Amino acid sequence: MNNILLSINITLMYSAPLILAALGGIISERSGVVNIGLEGMMTIGALVGAVIAYYTQNPWLGFICAGLAGCALAFLHAIASIKFKADQTISGLAMNFIGPGLSLFICKALFGGTNTSPTVTNKIPKILSWMQNPNKNIWTSNLNVDSTILIALLLTFAMWYFLYKTKLGLRVISVGENPKAAATLGINVHKVRYFCVLASGFLAGIGGASCSLAIISVFSPTVISGKGFIALAAVIFGKWTPQGALGACLLFGFAQSLVVLLGGNESIIPSQFLSMLPYILTIIVLVLFVGKSVGPKASGEPF
Amino acid sequence: MKKNLVIPILAISMLFVGCGNNSTAQSNSNTTSQVSEQAQTNNQTENKKVDFSNFSTAMVSDIGGINDKSFNQNSYDGFKRLNQDTGAKISYKESQQLSDYKVHFDALRDENVNLIWGIGYLLSSDVVNAAAMNPDQLYGIIDTDLDGKVPNNVIAVDFEDQEAAFLAGYIAANVTKTDKVGFIGGIPGRVISRFEYGYKAGVDYAARELNKKIGIETKYINSFVDDSMGKASALAMYNQGADIIYHASGNAGQGVIEAAKELNKLAIGVDMDQSYLAPKNVLTSTVKRTGDAVYDASYKTASGEHLGGQVLRYGLAKHGVSLADPNENTFNLMPKELYEKATKDIEEMIVSGKIKVPKDEKAYEKFVSEL
Amino acid sequence: MSIKISSLLKKSTTAIFISILLGFLVGGIILALSGFNPIQSYGELFKGVFSKPRYIVQTIIIATPVILTGISVAFAFKTGLFNIGAEGQFMMGAIAASFIGYKIDLPPIIHPIACLLGAMIFAGLYAVFVGWLKAKFGIHEVITSIMLNWIALYFNNYYVTLPSLKKPNSEGVYEVLDSARINILYNVKANQENILAFRDKIAELKGNVPIVNGVEKPTLFMKLLDTVQDIVFRTDINYGIFIAVAVAIIVGFILNKTTLGYSLKGVGINKYAAEAAGINVKKQIIMSMLISGAIAGLAGGIYITGMSPNRIITLSLHENYGFNGLSVALIANNNPIACIFSGLLFGALKYGGNAMQSQLGVPTEIINIVIGTIIFFIGMRLIFTIIADKLEKGENSNE
Known part of the structure; x- marks a missing residue:
């Protein structure tokens, strides 16, 4: 039982930033703009989140500002892709250089040359933090996950509802599938795409903040380390649907929890192979259950 | 920046305040800092401010940069102090x-570095390889003894x-209330093994002293950067x-x-004071x-000593490694006597050779x- | 007059040049904002790359692996595949080359060829797995590639632990044997005696330096000898660049002049049309990944046999040879020959960036921002075509 609860805890911890960033990838690509710059946007979000939360002692302010920082970076991507009809892959790639570079630069400028931000004493609360002593028994201790996973789950549902049940959401989808037809129907394709790319930046930003404000409570240059690309994989795995990406991220997080639980003092498998488990499992599940993933038709083409 | 001076000054002030007089050591830290600064310069410059302004030294950092709040930064801080104390020219290259x-x-x-x-x-x-190619250039390398085969123009610091x-x-075994402690390593290897087996030996030694059995959980997470995996592994260990x-x-x-923070347990940091x-x-x-x-090595080289071809070993004896100095929380987490016992008695036994601390699996066994 | 400008703008090379210029400009603004003199900084960058023959050689050496990973990614793009797995294929190629280079004893010229071939095959197969999953199950290559990149990283760290390969007192395996190296004139620096012997030989060839008006004035020939000695001893100069250029030409040839290339590109442009035309799309996808992976693996092989540290070492994170290859390919508009130049640009920015850092203290992250800015503007080069069209229209409507 202990192990099951622990597994849930680790799964949710790992998945939260991935889900948020993946949602960001989905909303952008659904509107037709490829966004491989999730990694850079997560990094700047992680930094800004940690910095603001440190100075204001308010983690939620940090969280929101992280989203806005991601937005700012996404704005560059949006202008390039939408207004200047840039190659969206290149533009996204540039974000992956600019984001981490800017983050390090700002951190060093603010904190006297060090590349790790000072510890955030007031980080994002856990869902059971209102309790007197949540660490009392294994149930409350393990199920006491960060609020970020709750936010991620809520946003997943919100995005699902938005995309499939609201007018604006269906517009987004139509813009991503056939922008010319959408334009003839009177939809302002550019405006929709701007909105989506900015939202994408915001989500990636808060995804990054959930690393530096929940998983640990500092920004360091290695705090993201590839999560943006895992999120990208989750978008495709989930066939560009929020619920699919959620499943992919949870699967990945679950596999990481297995790595922890199966590893240990004596193991027949070399530990490096055990560390490969999440990646191998993802491929296996892909083959057995997911199959083909086709993106939005107009994704990647400037309009 | 001030933080980096406090630790060496405190350390040296403790040397001068004396072994048994620790109750005043901490409160004296500010007043003795002037004394110890004098003592430091006394200790190292023999009543004369040295000018090494025509000596230059440079470092090539590892991946992580010179501001990594750890290894590289620590070394560069040494550089900065050298520059402050002696005017020696310093520079660095990040990899x-x-x-x-x-x-x-x-x-x-090309930069004429000594x-x-x-x-x-x-x-x-x-x-x-560089040393072989450039026999007239002096090099230094940190954290390896090159297996004892040190070229004449290389200073190996281990x-x-x-x-x-x-x-x-030792401290962990004495503080644990569950008689179970843990070790989490990054990528398995020679250097991390030193930490692992030294730690385990300390736990076993203390366990024997206390006449109880203390379990040690070990986990390697196969990365030096994956903090999520570090956290998950720690959660599992604490849960167990x-x-x-x-x-x-x-x-x-x-x-x-x-x-540790979230579960209100304890952790022990590494490479620098991570409190x-x-x-x-x-x-x-x-x-x-x-x-x-x-x-040290740069200073001695600048003064004309030839350290090439040698392995300089820094252990507890030369104060190259040690436990971090106590802060305002330390003695809430462990008894003061324990800290003192570890940093004096046990340390002395290690330095004198009475305890031979293992650094790999064979020596540990x-x-x-x-025991 | 403006018709000429518009036609000039339409040329893609102009667009790239303007983009690079804009990138440098905005990068200069960023440098200024961070407190560095942009002109001085770029001066150091330029000096750091061009002021000595040895620097140029170093730049070429650094650029070689990313030129090849760039060609790998570019080729894949041309055939409709996003090979973001070049990173993992590079590592697998490096591992294969390391194994063959150390464990198997072969005579000099054959050894490096075996290493590089082994690298290409091993990495090619690693990539074929991605292609096969796509062909058979329709699984998107980006997901599998990203997963395989991480699997390769952990495999890299596992490989280092193998007892017969691990170099004691280090976190890596043994270097490849001397016979496997692709460095030019490696023998003269293989050991201490050879080094001294070569030095003596050069000194002998130089003879006495003539003294004119009391000052030493070495002849051009002497300076040349010094430069050669400089380059051979101080850099990892290797045949890799020639291999990279040859590969670029071959790949360009395959893509543009062979039926294989045509069918691969056809699948890339419209795979349904290609299928209708009778092309076995599944086979092409696998073939394409095989070639792309092999090229990335070749990059890894050249890295191991030609560049320090000449061995596999534990890694916490990817070294980004593959990801930088992605940048190189995109900047080159997926043209294999252009990859040579964009790879050189990348190498120059990296090597010159080192000079900026050591001479002026420009931190590495600023250099990365500048590189990102240049890439960003290059991505926007299409805008010049649009401006050109508008100019043309304006000119036409004025008549």
């Missing part, structure tokens, strides 16, 4: 890929990490009953310490004074069998 090391070492040849440092054992083969780890283990975890996992350790990450949950840290070693 981003493994192939950068050789390129940087070569570029430094002593070129490689910071980290990953640079050892490039230092050796740290007896296992000695400080032993103290950490351990209440103190010592980590030697670089940046991933930020996750380990975070887990800033979780003041109430970091029991202590093992500190590695690469900066002091770099300062021997150690355990002889």
